[in-house]
Amino acid sequence: MFTNAIVEPARRVPVVDEPEVLVVGGGAAGIAAACAASRAGAGTVLVERHGFLGGTLTAVTLGGFCGTHGVVDDERLFRAIGGLYLDVEERLRRRDAVLPPRRHGRIIGVPYESATFKAVADELVAHHGARVRLHAHSAAVYVEEERIASVVLETRGGRVAVRPRIVVDCSGDGDVAVAAGVGFSLGDGGRTQFGSTMFRLGNVDTAVAGALGRAEIRDLLERAVTEGYDLPRTATGVHLNPLEGIVHLNVTRLRKPDGEPFDLTDPDELTAAEIEGRRQAYLYEEVFRRFVPGFGRARIVDIGATVGIRESRLVHGEKTLRESDVRGCVKPPDRIACTAWPLESHTGGRGTTWEFLPDGDWYGIPFGCLVAKGVRNLLVAGRNLSATHVAQASARVAGPCFAMGEAAGVAAAMACRRGVEPRALEVKEIQGELERQGAILTPDSGQRSGTR
Ligand SMILES: Cc1cc2nc3c(=O)[nH]c(=O)nc-3n(C[C@H](O)[C@H](O)[C@H](O)COP(=O)(O)OP(=O)(O)OC[C@H]3O[C@@H](n4cnc5c(N)ncnc54)[C@H](O)[C@@H]3O)c2cc1C
Numbered sequence: 001m002f003t004n005a006i007v008e009p010a011r012r013v014p015v016v017d018e019p020e021v022l023v024v025g026g027g028a029a030g031i032a033a034a035c036a037a038s039r040a041g042a043g044t045v046l047v048e049r050h051g052f053l054g055g056t057l058t059a060v061t062l063g064g065f066c067g068t069h070g071v072v073d074d075e076r077l078f079r080a081i082g083g084l085y086l087d088v089e090e091r092l093r094r095r096d097a098v099l100p101p102r103r104h105g106r107i108i109g110v111p112y113e114s115a116t117f118k119a120v121a122d123e124l125v126a127h128h129g130a131r132v133r134l135h136a137h138s139a140a141v142y143v144e145e146e147r148i149a150s151v152v153l154e155t156r157g158g159r160v161a162v163r164p165r166i167v168v169d170c171s172g173d174g175d176v177a178v179a180a181g182v183g184f185s186l187g188d189g190g191r192t193q194f195g196s197t198m199f200r201l202g203n204v205d206t207a208v209a210g211a212l213g214r215a216e217i218r219d220l221l222e223r224a225v226t227e228g229y230d231l232p233r234t235a236t237g238v239h240l241n242p243l244e245g246i247v248h249l250n251v252t253r254l255r256k257p258d259g260e261p262f263d264l265t266d267p268d269e270l271t272a273a274e275i276e277g278r279r280q281a282y283l284y285e286e287v288f289r290r291f292v293p294g295f296g297r298a299r300i301v302d303i304g305a306t307v308g309i310r311e312s313r314l315v316h317g318e319k320t321l322r323e324s325d326v327r328g329c330v331k332p333p334d335r336i337a338c339t340a341w342p343l344e345s346h347t348g349g350r351g352t353t354w355e356f357l358p359d360g361d362w363y364g365i366p367f368g369c370l371v372a373k374g375v376r377n378l379l380v381a382g383r384n385l386s387a388t389h390v391a392q393a394s395a396r397v398a399g400p401c402f403a404m405g406e407a408a409g410v411a412a413a414m415a416c417r418r419g420v421e422p423r424a425l426e427v428k429e430i431q432g433e434l435e436r437q438g439a440i441l442t443p444d445s446g447q448r449s450g451t452r
Helices: 028-039 056-061 084-094 114-128 175-179 214-226 267-291 323-327 389-395 398-418 427-436
Strands: 015-017 021-024 044-047 069-071 077-079 102-104 107-110 131-133 137-144 147-155 158-162 166-169 184-186 199-202 238-240 247-249 299-303 313-315 335-339 343-345 353-355 363-366 378-380
Touching (some): 028 166, 069 107, 175 378, 323 389, 335 427, 343 389
Parallel strands (some): 015 158
Antiparallel strands (some): 199 299
């Protein structure tokens, strides 16, 4: 509580939109939610605080889309994510901006080019007819009778209001839900996964660098540690990019001087983390140039516009995805998305912990994880879903975020059409619509299927 404060005067805020569906946040989940809602005929507005869409995929940049496939055996994969995600892949393919799935043992990613993704996202959202407001930050939410009545946006033209029928919070940090008074959890008793600043290196001999295994890189970075480099993390892979000579590295670890993760919902800690992340990026540039084959002439060509946040506020929903659901490969009958991504934990030491699901297996995310508790016209999707700290370590990656967003968009449009609250919808109808649009609710892994 601040003791020194000012009182802002009341003011009139113009209402600029009254859409059926308002999607806040234009990352993987928000893009899919807006496209799905608009495709289903709902008047949809997508607002994004940056000047481009993509969220973590473009503002942070990633090595590849993860959680889109699962492992069958040493050679074969199965697809776990379909629907709108496939359209994204196809549009990137036409621009030569995506590579086939790349395996590092049992870790699978689909490398993509992040600058092109921004244009593809514009194209996709326009194709489905959603209206976009960029440079628009949701700054306040007004709730009347347990419903969000208006969302106030901070824009270059001042504050404006939107009065939607349904809101989908895809901000990644639960900004809308929390402002509306919905409960949330933050990490394991406040301690979240570590964030990372991402960067790309150019001038890399990719024939040499691309052949390095994760264990080999780890040994080389551990050698740098023994020679005096204070590296917070040595577990990483080299992510090839569709562009020649460029690789993406996910290797920094945003820790405070006491070794603990920053609270990336705290403005002062977020500022310190941004600065620390850039410092580490250049430290790793030096270490890779000195110690890792193929990187002798490498230089940083870009650093994410913002730190990467793996985990922040997890919004409380009607249902919660739990560790036992992921570990047990539970396939709930009311699932609206599924994935086979492991529990990937960035929580301590210089390593990353990977706990893989059995080959050929996967789990489902129930619709209730998208239905915010206590506010009648609010859905959430993406990395701020209703999940426990451990379960989110799997469900947070881009593939399931696309799928959750698509499901939330379908549900939001259906709720508008029927004039009911999202939680009153028959999940079977949402599932039917998702499957008609090519979403995968039962992956064909050639093995286990059915409900468990
Ligand atoms: C360092 C790091 C590495 C990762 N590596 C991978 C990987 O290799 N592969 C993979 O698949 N996944 C990876 N992930 C996870 C994954 O990328 C993300 O969890 C996923 O993309 C999240 O999508 P999202 O749409 O839920 O949220 P985000 O991508 O965070 O999108 C949220 C969007 O909302 C906007 N926003 C936020 N608040 C507001 C507001 N108040 N008003 C308006 N707009 C707002 C943001 O600007 C952003 O565009 C990684 C994550 C991190 C942090």
